[in-house]
Amino acid sequence: MIQVKDIKKNYGQLMALDGLSMTIPNDSCYGFVGPNGAGKTTTIQILLGLLYPEEGTVLIDDMEAGSHVRRLKKRIGYVPDYMGIYPNIRVGEYMDFFASCYDLYGARTHRRIEMLLDMVGMKGRERQMVDTLSRGMQQKLSLARALIHDPKILILDEPTAGLDPGTRYEYKRMITELQDDGKTILISSHILTDISEICTDVGIIDQGKMVMEGRLSDVLKKVNSSSPIIISIEGSLTGAMSVLKEDRHVRSISIRAQEILISYDGSPEEETALLATLIKGGIPVRSFHREKGNLEALFMQLTGLREERTVINYDTGADI
Amino acid sequence: MILGPIYKKDVLLMNRSIALPLFLTAMNAVFSILVIINLYSVSMSSAETGEIPYDRFLGVYKLIGAVELILILLGGPAMTSSSITSERERRTLGILLTTQLTPSDIILGKLLSVFTTIMLLLGSSVPILMTVFIYGGVTLEQVLLLACLYACSAVYSCAVGIASSTYHQSTAAAAAVSYICIFASLGLFFLCWFFRWELRVRTESLLWFVCAALLMMTACIIFMSMRKLLPTGKGRQRKTIRPMEEAGGQMPEMREGKDN
Structure with missing residues (x-):
């Protein structure tokens, strides 16, 4: 379980996180949504141990982020919204390199690399140069790379952004399978239909604060009753x-x-x-x-945006 | 982990490009031509005068030694000032820092990979430099001193490049700052060199002192680079694990913020 309690983080005058709290239950797929600049990336960086908050606590499986860094890093796999590739490196070498970053070597690791490449549909491409892969393939390779050390927690930042519908569907299927395998997944995304389809829990962040959080079904029920x-x-x-x-x-x-x-x-x-x-x-x-309430309507309602709709005042007949 | 993933990856990628063998060939070709010209000129001179000017053989040793030292001082920052900035530009630095690698693994891996390449360049020119031993005149201490000066200058110039790369966002800025540092260090060295007689210091002793100073500065620079890659924030000093109850315990399943 990941528990974030009242964390604050500022960049000079800008308050990126203002007392953010969130709970990500074990084995859940947590959709983390919010407008641009709401503080999603800062939160993710704090969870990954790349930043420390000014105030508040972050507990990952009862261990505080910032201490036991090596143990925590073993538990977390991270897929950023960019691929992060090296020129002149082959797919197999790329996977070997990141395996060695976790001190993983030998035949067992090679079998795992083969299994992961097979999982993302890249078996037989070990000798292909990474920079010649399509964006969809690169994103899949990034997922395979993040799973190399078999982490318990997977953090995905905009994983389906810029992918074609077919690749997006495949990617969502892989995430669902990973969740079924018992992984706790945090997905930060702007594509709310994807979040509605694959997530079990959702948290909506705005201006560095959590404005709503809970089981997706409960949240939608609440939205329905206010529709x-x-x-x-x-x-x-x-x-x-x-x-x-x-x-x-x-x-x-x-x-x-x-x-x-x-x-x-x-x-x-x-x-x-x-x-x-x-x-x-x-x-x-x-x-x-x-x-029928949907996540998009709720998101727009909570973040101060409104659905574009022509509404006519009955009494005056004028546009509102 | 020091000779681990970063070192292997960087050496692999560096050696995969055509630039290194081309540079290696060009550098040794220039040195060979210099030696041949010198030998030819000495032979012509001795044919005319009937005397062999042995000190001119030593001149080649000094010339190549100095050129190689300048190459190290200029080449080190050129090869390292993009080491961290390029990882940042490719956005792979964040990914690396989420793995089991520590900032020291990354910094030392990068430093050693470039250091190895520079040593390869220098090692390849040793046979040319060794032609001086045909005639003698160079002591063992001087050979050791030159090797030590090469190694210390290489590790120092690489460390300056990496540190600059850690502190700057763009490769150009990192390269500019590292060259300023290198030229400032060279200026300091020449100041000591010109005043060595006033200071009553033997040339060899001064150079041994320079080696020691370069190593000490390198250690400080590497430490600063590692610190720069550590996570930032006020929570940096916190080391204790607080129990879950103290940290707030279980949170409610559904919450709404004040704004809602």
Whole structure:
């Protein structure tokens, strides 16, 4: 388990992390999301032991980052958002070099290198020069390199950025397999659909603070309950509007084409009662459902961004 | 780990390029031509005068010795001032520091790989330099002193290049600063050289002292480079492991920040 508690880090006047706390459970796949400059890379560098925080504690499997550096480095594999290649080096030599960086030599290590290259679909490419590989291949090689010492924790920084859909799909499949093998994975990414697909936990960071964290399913459940109810009406909306204005749980009303969007804070039973009132009032309701919450909407809500949507104020008819 | 991964990788990549054998050939060709010209000129002179000017044979030894020393002092920083900056530019330094390698493994590995290459260049020119022994006039102490001066200058110039590379973001800036340091050191050396009679110091003793001073400065420079690669931050001195309860214990599964 990785526990980060109230860490602060500043670069001169700029406060990169302002009391950030996060918990990454064992065997989880943790999506770490946030806008540019939110402090993701600084957090990752602190977890990797490349930076120390000014305040706060970082515990990795109950060991504090900064002490027992060698033991911690053995437990962590890191895939940056860039490949980091040497010119004139072959794939096999590249893997051998990083194996030797972990003091791994001999036949067993060579078998592991073969197994890893096979896993990322690069078997038989040992003699190919690394700088002639495509970006997707380089990123896969980077993953194989990070797994050379069989780490318990894997930290991936923007692993699927710039990859084509096919390679992205393969990459996500490999990450899922690694998580099934019992690895704890931290993924920092801007691609929220990828995070929704592969992560079990999520943490959203903004301006150096954690604004929401938890199991992805719980977070999405919470987003769903705060999403607006969409009521689709056949014909005129006037009757429906007067009923909705009467309901004390309706916080706001907006219109999108032939749909009414309401912000509703009542219970599910009260939602049912509202639907029944609309039908009893002879209003032709075509559909009545809560908009499905997604990570992207939540991210934009929490980080102060808003989904672009044309909303018309019903009373004035003017654009808001 | 000193002769470990970084050393092997750097030597492999350096020797894979065509530049090294080309430079090796060119350097030895120039030295050979110098020796041949000298031998020819001495032979012509003795044919005219009937005397063999032995001191002119020693002149070649001094000339090649000085040229090689200058090559070391200029070549060392040229080969090392990109060592850390290029790792930074390729963004491989961060990856290396997340492995089991320590900053000292990286610095010493890089230093030794360039030092080995310089020693290879010098070693290849030994047969040319040895032509002076046909005529004699060079003592064992002088040979040892030259070898020691070469080794100390090589390790010093490489250490200056690496340190500069550690402290600067660009290779050009690192090279410029390392040459300033090298020329400042040379200036200091020549100052001592010109005043050696006033100081009443034997030339050999002065050179042995220079070797010792270069080694001491190298040790300090390497230490500074290693420190520069260590993680930064106020938590640097912290060494204790705090128990989990003290550090905050289990955190709730779902939290929301103040902003939310």
